Amino acid sequence: MNPNLPNSFRTGPDERGHFGIFGGRFVAETLMPLILDLEKAYADAKADPAFQAEMNGYLKNYVGRPSPLYFAERLTEHLGGAKIYFKREELNHTGSHKVNNVLGQIMVARRMGKKRIIAETGAGQHGVATATLCARFGLDCVVYMGAVDVERQQPNVIRMEMLGARVVPVQSGSRTLKDAMNDALRDWVTNVHDTFYCIGTVAGPHPYPMMVRDFQSVIGDETRTQMQEIEGRLPDSLIACIGGGSNAMGLFHPFLDDPSIEIFGVEAAGHGLTQLHAASIAGGRPGVLHGNRTYLLMDEDGQIQDAHSISAGLDYPGIGPEHSWLHETGRVTYLSATDEEALEAFQLLSRLEGIIPALEPAHAIAKVLELAPKRPKDHLMVVNLSGRGDKDVPQVGDILKGRKK
Amino acid sequence: MTTRIDACFAELAKQGRSAFVTFLMAGDPDPATSLSIIKALPKAGADIIEIGMPFTDPMADGPSIQAAGLRALKAGMTLKKTLEMVRGFRKDDNATPLVLMGYYNPIYIYGVDKFLADAKAAGVDGLIIVDLPPEEDTELCIPAMKAGLNFIRLATPTTDDKRLPAVLANTSGFVYYVSIAGITGGAAADSNVVGEAVARIKRHTKLPVCVGFGIRTPDAARAIAQKANGAVVGTALVDALHASLDGEGRATPKTVGAVADLASALAQGVKGAKQAAE
Ligand SMILES: Cc1ncc(COP(=O)(O)O)c(C=O)c1O
Numbered sequence: 001m002n003p004n005l006p007n008s009f010r011t012g013p014d015e016r017g018h019f020g021i022f023g024g025r026f027v028a029e030t031l032m033p034l035i036l037d038l039e040k041a042y043a044d045a046k047a048d049p050a051f052q053a054e055m056n057g058y059l060k061n062y063v064g065r066p067s068p069l070y071f072a073e074r075l076t077e078h079l080g081g082a083k084i085y086f087k088r089e090e091l092n093h094t095g096s097h098k099v100n101n102v103l104g105q106i107m108v109a110r111r112m113g114k115k116r117i118i119a120e121t122g123a124g125q126h127g128v129a130t131a132t133l134c135a136r137f138g139l140d141c142v143v144y145m146g147a148v149d150v151e152r153q154q155p156n157v158i159r160m161e162m163l164g165a166r167v168v169p170v171q172s173g174s175r176t177l178k179d180a181m182n183d184a185l186r187d188w189v190t191n192v193h194d195t196f197y198c199i200g201t202v203a204g205p206h207p208y209p210m211m212v213r214d215f216q217s218v219i220g221d222e223t224r225t226q227m228q229e230i231e232g233r234l235p236d237s238l239i240a241c242i243g244g245g246s247n248a249m250g251l252f253h254p255f256l257d258d259p260s261i262e263i264f265g266v267e268a269a270g271h272g273l274t275q276l277h278a279a280s281i282a283g284g285r286p287g288v289l290h291g292n293r294t295y296l297l298m299d300e301d302g303q304i305q306d307a308h309s310i311s312a313g314l315d316y317p318g319i320g321p322e323h324s325w326l327h328e329t330g331r332v333t334y335l336s337a338t339d340e341e342a343l344e345a346f347q348l349l350s351r352l353e354g355i356i357p358a359l360e361p362a363h364a365i366a367k368v369l370e371l372a373p374k375r376p377k378d379h380l381m382v383v384n385l386s387g388r389g390d391k392d393v394p395q396v397g398d399i400l401k402g403r404k405k
Numbered sequence: 406m407t408t409r410i411d412a413c414f415a416e417l418a419k420q421g422r423s424a425f426v427t428f429l430m431a432g433d434p435d436p437a438t439s440l441s442i443i444k445a446l447p448k449a450g451a452d453i454i455e456i457g458m459p460f461t462d463p464m465a466d467g468p469s470i471q472a473a474g475l476r477a478l479k480a481g482m483t484l485k486k487t488l489e490m491v492r493g494f495r496k497d498d499n500a501t502p503l504v505l506m507g508y509y510n511p512i513y514i515y516g517v518d519k520f521l522a523d524a525k526a527a528g529v530d531g532l533i534i535v536d537l538p539p540e541e542d543t544e545l546c547i548p549a550m551k552a553g554l555n556f557i558r559l560a561t562p563t564t565d566d567k568r569l570p571a572v573l574a575n576t577s578g579f580v581y582y583v584s585i586a587g588i589t590g591g592a593a594a595d596s597n598v599v600g601e602a603v604a605r606i607k608r609h610t611k612l613p614v615c616v617g618f619g620i621r622t623p624d625a626a627r628a629i630a631q632k633a634n635g636a637v638v639g640t641a642l643v644d645a646l647h648a649s650l651d652g653e654g655r656a657t658p659k660t661v662g663a664v665a666d667l668a669s670a671l672a673q674g675v676k677g678a679k680q681a682a683e
Pocket of ligand 1: 096097122123124125126200201202241242243244245246247248312313314358360361386387388
C-alpha cells in the first residue's frame, strides 16, 4: 500500500478534477466553456432537493429500483466457499446499470436546456439506455458505435433504432468503442451550441468521471442497506467487471472507506495478457486520452493500441481515472479474465442460476469462481451483475455452435 | 526573448502583409517525401510551417488529417523522427518558423522536459497542442515558455470575452483563431464574421492573430488575410498530397510538386491581400 494514504478514499476529485495525478480536463478549447457550464449545472443539480426527488421518482418507477440483492445459493454450493450475492443490475429497465447514469445526465441536460443528445456505445447498452431516455423526454438522439460492434451487437442496434435514435457506425481506427468516443467528441466539437454529450462510463474530462460515479453510486448505497437487512452486517468483498469502470465504481464507492472490505475490479484479458486484450491496468501505463489522464494501452511512442475483448462493453484501451488512482493507492485490486474464462462463466451461471448474464459481468463471475472457494463459508461476497445477456445470445450462440461441429 | 516567430511577424509588418501558414502531417506519406515537401514550402511562399505530430486518436481533426496521421504512422513515423525531420529542415533554412501541432499523449510519453530540450535543439519554435486548454497549463505550456518555445493557444468561437484573458494569459508567438466550432476540414467561415472575431481578440492582446480551419482556396485565403495577421491552410494541402499518391498510398513523382503548386497559389492569394488593419 502507498504510504501517503488519504484519510478518505471518497473525497475525490479535487476542484481541478484530479484523483492524484489522474483525471483532469484534456480537451480542445472549443469544448472547455461547455465543460465548465456542465460542471456548474451539475453542482447546482446536486444541491437541489427537487432534482434529487425527481430523480428518485424515476429511479423507482421507471428504472425499477431498488434492484434486488439476490443470494446465489446454487453457485455458492457449487463453489463451496464464500456466500455469493448478486446485485441484480440486469433487472433494471433496458437491461443494465447504464440506465442509472443516463437518467441522471439526461435530467442535467434538461436543466441546461439541451435538446440534442449524443452518446458513444460499445455493447450498445449505454446507447439503448440513452435512446430510451431520449424517447421518454422527447430529445433527439445520435449514438456513435464502432462498425465492428454494430455487427456483434445487432439486437441492441435494432432496439436503438426502434426507440427513435440514429445509430452512426464508426469506420475509423479499430472500429470499436474508442473510435466511437473519438467520433462523438468530433460531433460535440461541431455542435457544442445545442448538444449534450452523455458519456457512458466514469471516463472523459472532469466532471464526467465524478458525475457518472455519483449517479452509479446508487448501486453501492442500496447494497449497503440490503446487506444490513439480509445479513445484519456489511459484505466482506465486492467484485465487478471493468470496461471504463462505471458499474464497478458505482458498487465500490460507498464502501471505499470500510477498510475491512476487499474490493476487486476485473478487466478483460481477451486472448491473454501477452496477446490482444483490454486490460489497461494490467498491461498499460498512465497517459492522456479522451479528456483525462489514466492507464492506457499504448506503444512506446504514446500511440494508442487497439484493445480486444469478446465483450464489446469491455473493449476499451483505457479505464476511468479514479480506478487508476485506486490501483496506485492499493485500495482496489485489479484482476483480469480472458475471453475463454468469461465464456465458461457465462454458461455456468446460465445453467446453475437460470440467469443469462451479459458477457461483461461474466468476466467478474469468472474471478468469483477462483476467489470464492478460497474464502470461508461466512464470507459475504457481492458481485455486480451489471447486465443481462440478451444482447449476447446470438454471438455466444454462434461461438458455441461453431465448437460443436 | 525573440523567437523566429516574433521576427517573422515583425518582418511581415514592415512589408505590410499577412502570413501564409501551412500545415502538413510529419511523415505523410513517408518520412523522406515529407521532408522534401516541407523543404519546398518556403520557396512556394509559406511564411510559417506547422508540422503535425501524428497521433492515433486525433479527436479534433476531420477525416483528411486523421488519414494523414495514420499514413505517417504506418510508414513508421514517431515523435523522435518528427524532431529528426525538423533537424533535416534546419540544415538549409534557419529563418522559417516551425511550429509543431498535435496532441499531448506522445509528448507526455516522450517526457515533457526531454521533449522540450530536444525540440528546442532541433529548431522548433512553437507548439500548438490541441488538448491542453489553459486549465492544464502546468503540464506543458509553462515549461515550454521556460524552455524558450512559444506556446500558441487556440481561441474559438466558444471562447467568449470572459474567458479570453485566461486563454491569452500564457500565449506567445501568435494566437490561432479557429474560425468555426468544429473539426479540421469542415465548413468555411464567413470572412466578415471572422473579421469581427479577430477584432474582438485584438482588444485583449497585442499578439498577431492567425486564422485557420476551412480555408481551401486562394480567394478564401486572401479574404482571411485581409482580416487577420495570417491565414492557415491544412486540409486542402493534405488533400492535394493525398490525391497525388498511388493506389497503395505511396508517394509518386508528382507528390512534392502537387503540394508545392497549391501552396504557391494560396501564397499568391495571401500576398495579394493588404495587411490586416491594426
Ligand atoms: C452489462 C455491462 N456491464 C459492464 C459494461 C462496462 O462498462 P462499465 O465498466 O462502465 O461498467 C457494459 C458496457 O457496455 C455493459 O453493457
